[in-house]
Amino acid sequence: MVYYKRKEVWKLKDHNITSENSFNTRRDFLKKLGIGSILFSSTSLTSHPAFSSLYPPPVNKSYIAKRSLTAEYLATTYTNFYEFGSNKNIWRRASQLKTEPWTLTIDGLVNNPLVIDINDLLKKIGGIEERVYRFRCVEAWSMTVPWAGFPLNKILSLVDPKISAKFLKFETFFDPEVAPGQKQKWYPWPYQEGVSIEEAKNDLSFLATGIYGKHLPNQNGAPLRLVLPWKYGFKSIKSIVKITFLSERPIGMWEKLAPKEYGFWANVNPKISHPRWSQETEQQLGVEGRTPTIIYNGYEEQVSYLYKGLEKTLQDNLFR
Numbered sequence: 001m002v003y004y005k006r007k008e009v010w011k012l013k014d015h016n017i018t019s020e021n022s023f024n025t026r027r028d029f030l031k032k033l034g035i036g037s038i039l040f041s042s043t044s045l046t047s048h049p050a051f052s053s054l055y056p057p058p059v060n061k062s063y064i065a066k067r068s069l070t071a072e073y074l075a076t077t078y079t080n081f082y083e084f085g086s087n088k089n090i091w092r093r094a095s096q097l098k099t100e101p102w103t104l105t106i107d108g109l110v111n112n113p114l115v116i117d118i119n120d121l122l123k124k125i126g127g128i129e130e131r132v133y134r135f136r137c138v139e140a141w142s143m144t145v146p147w148a149g150f151p152l153n154k155i156l157s158l159v160d161p162k163i164s165a166k167f168l169k170f171e172t173f174f175d176p177e178v179a180p181g182q183k184q185k186w187y188p189w190p191y192q193e194g195v196s197i198e199e200a201k202n203d204l205s206f207l208a209t210g211i212y213g214k215h216l217p218n219q220n221g222a223p224l225r226l227v228l229p230w231k232y233g234f235k236s237i238k239s240i241v242k243i244t245f246l247s248e249r250p251i252g253m254w255e256k257l258a259p260k261e262y263g264f265w266a267n268v269n270p271k272i273s274h275p276r277w278s279q280e281t282e283q284q285l286g287v288e289g290r291t292p293t294i295i296y297n298g299y300e301e302q303v304s305y306l307y308k309g310l311e312k313t314l315q316d317n318l319f320r
């Protein structure tokens with residue numbers, strides 16, 4: 001029952017769930033949920049006619065998370081999107097973002113740079129699929145959701161990276177008029193994140209356009225967001241406008257803001273505590289009790305080869 005589940009979420013408040021910075025975003029929002037007489041709409045408030053023929057996409061059965069799916073209303077209302085503020089009603093405010101038309105720029109060390117409309121990009125990619133992934137935020141909450149989209153590797157095939165390209169940098173839109181959080185000048189906007197090119201080639205690295213069989217609601221990062229299920233959630237950058245191929249490691253927004261707390265690799269690891277939060281267990285949204293956290297969020301078999309010999313560096317770069 002919805003009310004019951006809402007009560008479960010309310011409980012999170014007592015479990016050291018703190019926002020990425022110290023503004024206690026989630027707590028304020030959960031208070032709202034707790035007294036909630038809000039009716040949750042599970043679908044986005046904007047529509048993408050051009051995308052509708054893509055949904056629901058075929059399910060890729062190689063990706064089944066051994067956990068029950070998170071309720072859609074939780075995954076689509078319990079969201080982190082600092083561009084829209086660090087307090088309550090972020091999901092409502094995000095509806096202001098205009099995601100059509102949307103242009104993606106892919107540049108840097110590639111043989112075929114691209115400036116392309118998202119619909120045209122999806123045509124070139126030639127279809128999307130659904131995958132169920134576990135998702136783990138460094139605030140120690142987690143969810144299990146069906147994403148729709150395509151492997152990031154398909155972008156690499158399109159633009160043909162040069163040999164010198166070793167890293168990818170991703171950027172979110174910058175529009176303070178629409179996204180009031182971006183008026184807060186102490187954040188080094190726009191939101192940026194990065195991965196190594198080997199990580200980008202890993203089949204788990206996914207660019208999502210949808211969730212729960214529909215296109216992404218704005219608050220979850222429409223029209224295009226990264227999903228890296230073995231890394232902490234802050235790496236999974238939303239509403240991407242630009243991908244740049246680089247020879248040097250890029251610095252993410254959180255890393256710029258708090259280098260002692262947010263490293264580049266940020267692989268889920270129950271043994272390495274964030275300076276402010278233990279990572280040993282997590283609160284699955286809508287689930288009673290806490291769950292032990294698994295190394296690489298349970299994707300060790302798929303990703304550990306990427307970090308062979310890097311163990312010391314990882315220790316140093318996860319939460320420095």
Ligand SMILES: Nc1nc2c(c(=O)[nH]1)N[C@H]1C(S)=C(S)[C@@H](COP(=O)(O)O)O[C@H]1N2
Binds near residue numbers: 083136220234238239
């Ligand atoms: N542009 C942008 N991307 C972002 C964030 C953000 O504030 N802005 N928050 C990150 C964090 S901290 C998490 S945990 C996930 C949350 O994704 P979800 O809201 O879809 O659950 O998005 C990540 N991507």
Ligand SMILES: [Mo]
Binds near residue numbers: 139232
């Ligand atoms: Mo997060």
